[in-house]
Amino acid sequence: MTLLENPIARFRDFIDIGGPVVMLLLFLSVIAVAMILFKLWQFSSLRLGTQKGVHSLEMLAVRLKRQSAESNLARTDIEDVLAVNANAQIKALQRGFRVLDTIAQIAPLIGLFGTVLGMITAFQALQQSGHNVDPSILAGGIWVALLTTAVGLAVAMPTSIALTYFESRVDRHQQAIEMAVTRILNPVAHHSYQDPRASASMTGAWPVPADAA
Template sequence: MNLFENPILRIKEFIGVGGPVVALLLCLSVIALAVILYKAWQFSALRVGKGQRTLAVLADKQDIARGHAVEKLGGMSGYSARMATYAIGLKQAEDNQTYKRSDIEEALALAAATQIKSLQSGFRALDSIAQIAPLIGLFGTVLGMITAFQALQQSGTSVDPSVLAGGIWVALLTTAVGLAVAMPTSIALTYFESRVEDHRLALEQIIAAILSPVASGAGRNSTPITVPQTQQAVHAH
């Protein structure tokens, strides 16, 4: 019998061998998988880190001034296009002297920070699982080794090496499961973080492309808007 013939039975047998520690690690793996699948869908739907099309639309300054860029952006999906449309609206409001430049920069920084914060949701859960899964596995191994050596002590002089070896491999099983859960979770988290950094850079380029004509046309000094770090790096390993 292999895993695919009766997966539920095999999982029960696996938990029976590894004990509650393996059961806990399997629960963490299910949570991590659910978060990873959700983030993958979210990043794909919002086109995170793919702002090249938006920047291409904004390359023509005359289109921005005439409002043609908004029409083109209306047919595009994703966070980058939304930010560009919002920034163009604020730029037009500044041209009409409805808002001050400082208010526009503050509004754009807040909008960008909100986007980044939304994209980083779930990162702490993945980071926690990546860090705690090996520790839980090691804890299970320590408990298993204690049990194995207790059995060795009770056996006295009639020591059966196969019994000791069996107890040791069962104890090491929890560490292996913990690492198996932590490694793909850590890789997925690193990938998502890199996509968020790409999106942050795209937002800064979009905002600069829209606001720079305003600053140069009005003859005012302008400082580039830096998208704030809404969360410190959660993946430090």
């Protein structure tokens, strides 16, 4: 019987062989996939990486700049308002990153834990066989034990890759925000704007949190 002939039966056999550890890893994989799909939808709806992605903050900066000219609003007050809005947007984009990071870190450890338990079981069976040692018993126990490590890595690697991708997109969005606000509040400095993080200290840009819950 191949996997294509009866995938449900093969999947049940896979669960029976792996035991609770594989079930836990599959549960974590479902959470990871759901979070990845949600972040893809969120980034797409906010149009991250496009000019429309920073349009709302640009409009806010324009309004505040006009108000400053009419009511002598201090530049520091404008930067504080923009900082709050920018930080809130970045935190919303980073929400869920910690879940993905946790899954990427603990999935291999859970798989290794299952392997250790499987090896213990295999050697116990080998000991109980006494003088009638059958190498197939040990070999079968070892490959079953290593199955959990393989599943753990299979869950962790795509999750880690997805997290790195999301973090890079948020970082580029942060830079786009800084460039857009600098272009509006200080057009002269924008022409010499090269490194957003380096120029942040010179233009009075705000700190953006590295992570969010």
